[in-house]
Amino acid sequence: MKIRTVDLTRTFRLGSSEIAAVKAVSLELNEPRFVAIIGPSGSGKSTLLNLIGLNDYPTSGKVFVDDADASQLSNRERRKIRNMRMGFVFQSFNLFPTLSALENVELPMSLAHKPQKEQREKASRLLETVGLTRRHGHRPKQLSIGEMQRVAIARALANEPEIVIADEPTGELDSKTAGDIINLLQDVCERAKSMVIVATHDEKIVDAADTVYALQDGVLRQNS
């Protein structure tokens, strides 16, 4: 999957003033690589990820998905891309509290109308991959925060996405757990041949990333 942005700008109106969270960002991502976008809080990292992940619409500029202009895609097509070709990992995990770990992982597959048996088998396999063999039936509240983030990663991988977008995935984790999660994301990148895009200010992720972009006041530049 190829993602390309051209002069991507996103502004927000705050009272009478207008704030540009992302300013004319042009970027091309087309290989299974581990990409880190770093920057201080409020620099526009999450906004950029939301634009790349088709969760938001730019004020100006374009996002191209495999050379198709995302602005021309219908809501249905955007949802389909998010469901089938992208996986999302959130800072606060965003697991569904009433569902078990297994059901949380099954959900994207269920939305893709995959057979129930396949959902169950694959969700079990993914939970094993992230080291949660014995936690299938546990609800999020019964899991540690590290385990919750593992479930979230397993959920992101459910439909074998070409891109995994992770917004501050280690933001709420202690350093040891954060290290485990980084290893897991690296593993995803290498083994599943998925592109992993992480917004972070965690130095460990920066060290692990193949490519690092820095975002400062909405302006993006490549670090390495």
Added chain:
Amino acid sequence: MIREMNVLFNGQITVVSKDAIVVQAIPISGGMLPEDSTVKKLMNISGVATVTPVLFVTSVGSQALVQAVPVNFTMGIPVDDWQLVLGPIPLRPSGHFPANDSSNEIVAGASIADQYNWTVSSDIQVNGYTMRVSGVFDTKMALLNRCLVMPLTLAQTIYNYPQSVNIIAVKPLQNIPQQNLTTTIKQGMGYVNALTETERNDIVQPVLDQVQTWTLGIEAVVFIMSLILVMTVTVMSVSERRRDFATLDAIGAPASYMFRVVITETLFIGVLGGVIGIAFGSLAAVLLASFYTSIPVTLFFPSVLEIVPPIYMLEMLVAIVGVCCLGGIIPAVNAMRMRIAEVLRAEY
């Protein structure tokens, strides 16, 4: 029960004292009619097929059976005419109807019999007179289930109305309109009032209409309040789970999925709340009926489906589920239209 009073005299004219206040067919106050002379005069009027004198008393007389709200009744009817007034009433096994007018046998309604443990051959005392229960009848009519039916002369003796009655049922000959006959009766007998079935219904219809209007008004208010309540609760519930809906959206759930989630929840709440509400409502109806009539609750339970008919329960359930679905629509649309990026940004 008010309507049942008329059912007993279906197709018949009721003749009562001119100064009697009548509810449907039953005179609730006013004078008595001399039985023999009035019956004779009525029989002589052309167009009259049958004449049945009835003594209707709104309690069975003994102190123990008198309630603040009249729930026990006595009907004294000449034995030969029972079928004319009561119709075909099934008796419980081994029961029989009194043989003749001089009998001291009575037939009791199931509810009153069960309340006082009367069975066939039980001896009961009313106003110092001992009578024998010859039968117990089960009927769907609440009035009859709370009634003692006895030979007319026995009722007149017990309640001290010798040779007097308060209702005379007149059946017109075929092809004789009730209205014409009542006019003739009123013209020929200045001391009576004759009422057709329609006129009897017209007496209470305005009251029943008023009650229905008030009931409809209350139902409408309850409906609107429930709708607002369900909507408020669902809006709050959706609002509290904004992140969940945004996450669903982010992982590609179609808008219809979000809509279905909210509507399914409100539907579930509706069905659950409806079933619990109907169960508690029915229980409350039984308890209230028992409280106001002093009839034991246990006697009401078997007839709970008559107090709150299943069709009414079904109507209520459908209305409740409808209110919940309707109340869920706006929050469901809100959930569908949630802007993921804004919600996710607001969460951090």
